[in-house]
Amino acid sequence: MNRPRITDVARIAGVSTATVSRALSRPERVSAETRATIERAIAETGYRLNHAARNLRHQRTGSIVALVPNLANPYFSQILSGIATVLSPAGYNLLVADTRTTNPIRYGDPSHADGLIVMDGSVPPSVLAERPTVVVSESIRGLSAPCVLIDNEAAAATAVTHLADLGHRRLGHVTGPRGNVLTEQRLSGTQRAAAARGLPAPTVIEGDFSLASGRRAAQRWLEMADRPTGVFLASDEMACGFIGELQRHGISVPRDVSVIGFDDIEMVEHLTPGLTTIRQPRGAMGCVSAERLLGILGGDGEEGDTILPVELILRASTAIPR
Amino acid sequence: MNRPRITDVARIAGVSTATVSRALSRPERVSAETRATIERAIAETGYRLNHAARNLRHQRTGSIVALVPNLANPYFSQILSGIATVLSPAGYNLLVADTRTTNPIRYGDPSHADGLIVMDGSVPPSVLAERPTVVVSESIRGLSAPCVLIDNEAAAATAVTHLADLGHRRLGHVTGPRGNVLTEQRLSGTQRAAAARGLPAPTVIEGDFSLASGRRAAQRWLEMADRPTGVFLASDEMACGFIGELQRHGISVPRDVSVIGFDDIEMVEHLTPGLTTIRQPRGAMGCVSAERLLGILGGDGEEGDTILPVELILRASTAIPR
DNA sequence: AATCATGTTGCAAACGATTACAGCCTCGAA
């Protein structure tokens, strides 16, 4: 037996399909008794709306696609989770596409989704121009879409100020890859905050956000004559590698050196010592980006970027210098 | 200016919409020169197919929905990632729904998706009966859908056998919540393997898979007169809590006690000591479940469950007993 | 009694594709 259609309901209720449709979408425009009859007919047939047909008629899809560079990465899945909590009550489906395996062009196509939330800065702007778009976490050059970001410079300053508050004067900073926007902003915040406290410019070690580059940074630190007593690393992954390598050489954290990371990825809470770090509000970033996209879709979208506050998470890896 | 439709292409190419449609879906049924003309017209107009219309006509959606209990949990996002790598090349969209925020009934609706991949054992079978379904990781009682699983009993036996191989004779096992299928299977595998090696029955401590319950298990361990020298915990999270709490009491892992976990979640590689554990092939579980679903959709679906092999990951938390 | 506003309902045309069926043309065989 085929799935019941709206005409089946109409026939059984003895009304036209137009009336059934109205009873569903704007019940107040249908008389109470007709509505009751229709409801009975719906129950009897087990009728359920065909969304493909409705979407065709409405010229919309009811879906939002989220473009992530790597679905397996917890950083993104937490943002996704935030997005889902907003989209679902709003009646939108969440379509997820991993840019490693999916051609983003496919989702730029308006017949797939009503809007895009992009977490991958490397997606070409031309693909995104066709649909309402919100960018999260990174900004994309040449695209005039609203972004949901954190203030990386201020966040870095917070980290450095924390070290300064503890009494550290010789500071180190391990950066992300050169040229990356995040890298530059965090570096600049680091230098600004140190200067503001009247401290000498922090020693800069170049990294690339990866665990391995954190380990290399540790080797650099070990070789130094005048070792910084407080080190701020631009990612938690690097901080993990850094601490692990130091411990392997008998250095104690935080007794010999205080370490502060960036991101607050889940695992660093469980390290020994627990890592002091800057938490990015990933869930909130997801929520806000979804809300802003809904705003645009609803026609009352605002201009400009949203900057979300970060939080300094104090754990055991930072302490007063010896 | 409106989006070009197939009629626009047809008009410009001087053919009927039927011919344009055929040129797109089965080019060999259209003469080469007509095809060329059509292609020119498509390029000229910038025409792109409207998927809503095609789907309506084809009575399909082109989407698969994945039902996860918690999108922010890396365990699931890695499975999702595997699913995405298979679905995307097959031309399907991946719709993700978090069962905490979305009513699963909504996705049981055939007009949303062509099939379901379920990662949440608590979804009522009635919701799933309407569409082809594959269950991953847990099995759902009362649902005759193929499952993609690991052999939890054998995996637990592998863990225990590893401890036995190292020479441990007094073993402990921290379980998941009672009543859970996984809990029972891992417990039974633990007991069977100990018996097979002629060891006394392992001391059982009840947990619930959470970090906190791992900490509580550590307290229980500390109170014991005759402490097990090797402990197998049914989740890595519990193992983290367990080790952390022991270290806080000056107990050294693995010198004083060997610890083995279950899952190989990302962070445990970076603990000190690195956690020996049983790795679930999460990416593969995702791939296989997606492939099986595509099989069903394609009409040549096979019956029965797929059991994937686990892997013992040796790290630093297990060693020969003192 | 005529007019009008109001509330309900139905008719039929969209939305944008796909495809069964039939028609036309060409060419080779009888």
Add this chain to the structure above:
DNA sequence: TTCGAGGCTGTAATCGTTTGCAACATGATT
């Protein structure tokens, strides 16, 4: 010349809704 086969194309119905417009009934107003 006639016929049939095969290749290509067009006509029109269809997928399941939504919605502008018009029609109708009812009761209030003049």
